[in-house]
Amino acid sequence: MDDRRLELIIGNLLRAGVLLAAAVVLIGGVLYLAGHNGDRIGYRQFSPGGPAIQSVAGILQSASHLDSEGLIQLGLLLLIATPVARVALAVVGFTLERDRLYAVVSLIVLAILTFSLLHAM
Amino acid sequence: MTALVFTFVVLALSAVAGFLGSLTGLGGGVIIVPALALALGVDIKYAIGASLVSVIATSSGAAAAYVREGFSNIRIGMLLEIATTLGAVVGAILAAHVTTHVIAIVFGLVLVQAAYQSLFKAEHETGLVVESDALGTRLRLGGDYPVDGKRETYGVRNVPAGFGLMFGAGTLSGLLGIGSGALKVIAMDRAMKIPFKVSTTTSNFMIGVTAAASAGVYLSRGYIDPRVAMPVMLGVLAGAFLGTKVLVHARVSTLRIVFGVVVLALALEMIVNGFIGRI
Numbered sequence: 001m002d003d004r005r006l007e008l009i010i011g012n013l014l015r016a017g018v019l020l021a022a023a024v025v026l027i028g029g030v031l032y033l034a035g036h037n038g039d040r041i042g043y044r045q046f047s048p049g050g051p052a053i054q055s056v057a058g059i060l061q062s063a064s065h066l067d068s069e070g071l072i073q074l075g076l077l078l079l080i081a082t083p084v085a086r087v088a089l090a091v092v093g094f095t096l097e098r099d100r101l102y103a104v105v106s107l108i109v110l111a112i113l114t115f116s117l118l119h120a121m
Numbered sequence: 122m123t124a125l126v127f128t129f130v131v132l133a134l135s136a137v138a139g140f141l142g143s144l145t146g147l148g149g150g151v152i153i154v155p156a157l158a159l160a161l162g163v164d165i166k167y168a169i170g171a172s173l174v175s176v177i178a179t180s181s182g183a184a185a186a187y188v189r190e191g192f193s194n195i196r197i198g199m200l201l202e203i204a205t206t207l208g209a210v211v212g213a214i215l216a217a218h219v220t221t222h223v224i225a226i227v228f229g230l231v232l233v234q235a236a237y238q239s240l241f242k243a244e245h246e247t248g249l250v251v252e253s254d255a256l257g258t259r260l261r262l263g264g265d266y267p268v269d270g271k272r273e274t275y276g277v278r279n280v281p282a283g284f285g286l287m288f289g290a291g292t293l294s295g296l297l298g299i300g301s302g303a304l305k306v307i308a309m310d311r312a313m314k315i316p317f318k319v320s321t322t323t324s325n326f327m328i329g330v331t332a333a334a335s336a337g338v339y340l341s342r343g344y345i346d347p348r349v350a351m352p353v354m355l356g357v358l359a360g361a362f363l364g365t366k367v368l369v370h371a372r373v374s375t376l377r378i379v380f381g382v383v384v385l386a387l388a389l390e391m392i393v394n395g396f397i398g399r400i
Contacts (some may be wrong), residue, residue, distance in 0.1 A: 004191065007188040007193065007195050008185065008188050008189065008194070008319065009317075010184070010186030010188075011184040011186075011188040011189075012185050014182070014184045014185065015181070015182055015184065015185050017179055017181065017270075018181045018182040018358070019176070019182075020215070020359055022178070022354070022355060025351055025354055025355060026278040026355060027286040028347065028351065029128070029351040029352070029355065032124075032347070032348065032351070033124065033125060033128060036124045036387065037123065037125035037133050038124070038125070039123060040122070040123060040125040041123070041124050041127055041304075041348070042162070042345070043124060043161075043162075043164055043349060044162050044163070044164060045133045045164060046164040046166045046343075047343075048342065048343025048351075049343050050343075051348055053343070053345075053346070054227035054340060054341055054342070054343050055340075055341065059195040064324075068347065069347040070345075070347075072348075072350070072351045073345070074356070076174055076345060076347070077340075079174060079177055079178055079181070079211065079354070080174075080177060080336040080337075080340075082177065082181040082333075083177060083180070083181060083329040083331065083333040084328040084333055084334070086181070086184070086329070087199075087202075088329065089332060089391060090199060091223065092147050095288055101261070102196055102199060102262070105181055105199050105200050105203065106193050106199050108203050109199060109202045109203055109206055109330065110332055112207060113129055113330070113333055113334055113337075114205070114207060114211050115209065115210065116206075116209075116213070116333075116334045116336070116337035116338055117337035118337065119337045119338050119340075119341040120337045120340040120341040
């Protein structure tokens with residue numbers, strides 16, 4: 001397996017991930033508009049939306065109740081996961097190529113991403 | 122405004138931003154944030170949250186196409202992602218500690234740079250460097266890319282300088298919710314002497330990973346609001362997809378001028394609004 005073949009497999013997986021994420025967001029969006037199309041809204045003042053849309057556990061819970069905003073956030077979580085998956089697959093790929101230096105480089109990037117995502121746990 | 126009207130207006134704006142961003146190579150984020158903040162009065166924190174999500178979508182969605190062209194270099198990308206992701210975490214944390222006026226002004230300055238690049242700089246070829254320097258060789262960063270049907274090898278230099286610039290690019294990405302692809306390209310193409318085509322495609326690859334490093338922080342702070350992010354993500358994705366389909370036929374030079382003028386106008390408005398405290 002060379003770099004290019006590895007990248008191509010990863011690239012195709014990423015595109016599939018993006019399409020899946022977009023489909024989930026679209027379903028959530030349609031449900032949201034069906035239930036809230038007449039709501040008066042404005043986003044002039046920032047106010048955080050609460051744990052149901054700000055934490056992974058909260059999002060999973062509200063999405064499992066088919067809550068429209070929870071479903072949208074679930075789709076966005078899937079989307080955020082695509083580059084993380086890309087880096088994780090690179091760790092595997094470089095390890096299979098016995099390229100220790102770049103396996104470690106990819107692991108460092110994965111660790112930084114994990115650190116950031118732990119904020120939302 | 123009702124939720125229905127808001128959703129469709131944002132969907133349309135985002136589709137245009139994604140379309141132009143893909144044609145000019147500057148990404149949709151640089152237009153969507155000022156469009157939401159200035160035209161619709163959306164708080165800039167919601168705007169950068171939604172933009173960040175759309176940046177991940179376009180980067181991940183286009184990855185396969187770029188790999189097939191054979192320009193991107195996964196080693197260069199991965200090594201520099203250490204710098205961009207660290208910067209992105211710092212930038213995202215910074216975003217919570219500075220006022221929105223500061224974010225608006227910094228954003229305006231980045232837009233001025235984007236406008237300048239769109240108006241005055243065509244693609245240029247720096248002379249091809251064949252040999253890597255000592256560190257570039259040790260890190261095995263060199264590679265080859267297609268030129269007129271055959272593959273030419275290139276070397277990589279000045280890794281520490283490129284790494285430093287990439288940290289800056291990551292910080293701006295995390296602070297402003299944009300891909301900061303332009304700065305990433307400068308780091309690779311100017312500082313590290315990597316061929317332009319390799320720089321732009323590798324940059325596209327890196328943008329999604331960089332943005333993902335801010336996403337956790339953004340999500341936990343509530344910047345990513347489903348009602349704003351939904352139409353932005355779907356619109357930018359659709360626009361960018363259309364952009365890749367017409368790229369071959371479009372008159373890119375005319376488009377760059379239009380884009381540059383629009384971005385310059387947005388830049389001035391962001392800076393003025395930031396200073397008088399309306400954003």
